[in-house]
Amino acid sequence: AAGCPPNCDCLESAKTVHCSHANLTGVPRDIPPWVQNLSIAGSSIPLLNKTSFANNGSALDNLTSLLLRHNEIEVLSASAFEQVPNIKTLDLSNNCLNNISVDAFAGLEQLQHLRLNGALGSSVEVQLVNALQTGNLTSLIELELADNKLLSFPSYTSSQLQLEVLNLTNNSLQFVEAGVIEEWYQQKNLQVFLGSNPFICDCHLKPLLSWLKNNSQVGDARSLRCFGPEDYNGTSILRLQVKDLRCLNEDLETVSYVFFGIVLALIGVIFLMVLYLNRRGIKKWMNALRDACRDQMEGYHYRYEQDTDPRRTNESANSKH
């Protein structure tokens, strides 16, 4: 068809444009304006900015689905999607985002599904959270963050967004903080997916387990398994009781208090034994002390008597004259 970018497939009847492994280094400039579904995959497009979708000056107003998987995208600049303001689905999965502007998602008020599976470079999480908060994502109902090595999920993200689906499968979560669980619990319409995370089934997992047991918000609850400690490796988390989740530290603390008590008692007993076995020596020592005291007192007494002896006073007075 006329006006189809090189190496892309354009199908006007379906309103779709596909550019797969087209060796692109940026979004093509001549995308047909009727496009509703645009998919670009397998190219190398390191940067998306304000002008990336400026299609010869006209915004792609009819575009609702924008799929940009596997394009080595690293940077999302401010207002990167300004020219595609009506997208409902944005898929940025399998890229390597390491710089996300706080205004990257500005203006995406229609966006319902945001997919960032395997898309986050290291230490970009804070930037993402800021961008999600700053963007006016009032329609967003689904956020996919699978395959990202995430260690935690920031609590305030989900409460600001009115999410219905949150996918955190195949990350590096060892537990979920009580505050986050509480927020998820408050959002009654939210479904969370948590499979394939290396959960450590110790005391830190208590909030998650009690939440798992009292509602059905976790879509894949049955598939959750303990990764550690060793005794629980592979155990289904749902089969555990909250009281099974213990920390070595808790036990160590109790043990150390008991140990401390025993040591104190031993010291006391030894002290009493030393006193008992050495009672003769102590008696002798007491006697010696008493004698020493007596000598001392007598010395005082003697001096006192001398000082108050009137004859001595006279004597010294006489010697002066």
Ligand SMILES: *[C@@H]1O[C@H](CO)[C@@H](O)[C@H](O)[C@H]1NC(C)=O
């Ligand atoms: C366009 O995208 C939407 C959402 O991703 C999808 O449901 C629909 O099937 C797509 N249409 C075509 C013709 O590919």
Ligand SMILES: *[C@@H]1O[C@H](CO)[C@@H](O)[C@H](O)[C@H]1NC(C)=O
């Ligand atoms: C966008 O969609 C509307 C409604 O389907 C249609 O009237 C309009 O012509 C489309 N715009 C373009 C540029 O094709």
Ligand SMILES: *[C@@H]1O[C@H](CO)[C@@H](O)[C@H](O)[C@H]1NC(C)=O
């Ligand atoms: C956010 O989006 C809503 C509509 O979804 C709109 O009414 C509101 O003005 C927007 N706020 C900002 C700050 O853009």
Ligand SMILES: *[C@@H]1O[C@H](CO)[C@@H](O)[C@H](O)[C@H]1NC(C)=O
């Ligand atoms: C899980 O995520 C890693 C990246 O963190 C990825 O390499 C791997 O393919 C994913 N596994 C599955 C089963 O999707």
Ligand SMILES: *[C@@H]1O[C@H](CO)[C@@H](O)[C@H](O)[C@H]1NC(C)=O
């Ligand atoms: C269910 O779990 C949530 C989150 O931990 C907690 O706030 C709530 O009190 C629990 N409800 C019941 C009935 O146990």
